[in-house]
Amino acid sequence: MFPALTLSPRLVRREAFKGMFSYGKHSSVMAAANLISIQSPATVLGYVRGPSDVAFFALPWRLLMYTTEAFAKVGQITASVTAxxxxxxxxxxxxxxxxxxxxxxxxxxxxxxxxxxxxxxxLLTVWVSPLFGSASGPLLPVLVVPFLFAIAGQFNSGAVLIGQAKHGPYAYGIVAEMILSVAALLLDALLGSTRPQLVRAARRRRADRGGVLQHRVLRRVGRAVAPAGARPGAGFRAAAR
Structure with a gap:
């Protein structure tokens, strides 16, 4: 059907394959790390708080993620022009x-x-419901700041590195960021789940410490009063001291 098209294992060049693998491995690592970084907050939140809080978080998160499609299209053009x-x-x-x-x-x-x-x-109150407006509305200003500076303001920097085939350190930087983010989320979730127990233990320790102190004071007072009680009127004088 296509006489000019020739397919043969003899035409495969090992150098070209090595070049494609060297370029593609960093891109694959970067894509996987980005995917985990995007999904990890909702996953940890669902494990710690439940599905209802995931819904309240996912709505503003997805709303902002849709805006990144415009930057992704610009980034594709930037990578091609940079190359x-x-x-x-x-x-x-x-x-x-x-x-x-x-x-x-x-x-x-x-x-x-x-x-x-x-x-x-x-916006969320009118668009979705008053419940989502009160629960998800305060999250948007918090999420907008990193989206503004880290994604909108720096997305094309990564595209330039991809166009220059120098995105290896950038990919491993995203992996390190992903690991630290997941570790921070898990640590915060662990501390959040154990914080009430730590508070109760601290209160119990203070109560026990107060009881021991009270017992020691009463015991010292008793030692001071008991010998003096054998003599009439001496107990009152010891207590008055």
């Missing part, structure tokens, strides 16, 4: 495209970030 400029050894243009695209993406997300910061609760 072309890097092949031409035009480092100044590579630096310029990273700065310009990050600034434009930040400016693109800024109006939405301002709106969600001040009107998140009324």
């Amino acid at each position: 072309e400029l890097d092949a031409k050894r035009d480092s100044r243009s590579v630096w310029s495209i990273a700065v310009v695209t990050n600034r434009h993406c930040l400016a693109l997300f800024m109006p939405l970030a301002i709106f969600l910061t001040f009107y998140s609760t009324p």
Whole structure:
């Protein structure tokens, strides 16, 4: 059907395969780490608090994640243009495209970030329900800040590294960030579940300490009063001291 198309194992070059594997392994690690980082908060929250809190968290989280699709499309173009400029050894243009695209993406997300910061609760109240508005509305201003600076303002920096095939350290940095995030979430969940027990133990320890102190005081008073009680009127004089 296609006479010019020739498929043969003899045409496979080991160097080309090694180059594809060297480039693809970092991309695969980065994609897997990003996926775990995105899903880990809801997973840990569901394990600790239950499915209802996951729903309250997932709504503002997904609402912000949908906005990243625009940055992902810009990042694909940035990576392609960067690969072309890097092949031409035009480092100044590579630096310029990273700065310009990050600034434009930040400016693109800024109006939405301002709106969600001040009107998140009324928006979710009218759009979903008053229950979701009161529970999920306060989360949006907290989540908007990292989305504004870390995703909107820096997404194209990763795309530039991908275009230059220098995203290996970036991928391992995302892995380290993912491990630290999961560890912090698990530690906070563990401390949150054991905090009431620690408070009760501290109160019990203070109560026991107070009882022991009271017992010692009464015992000393008893020792001081008991010998004096053998003589009439001496007990009252010892107590008066």
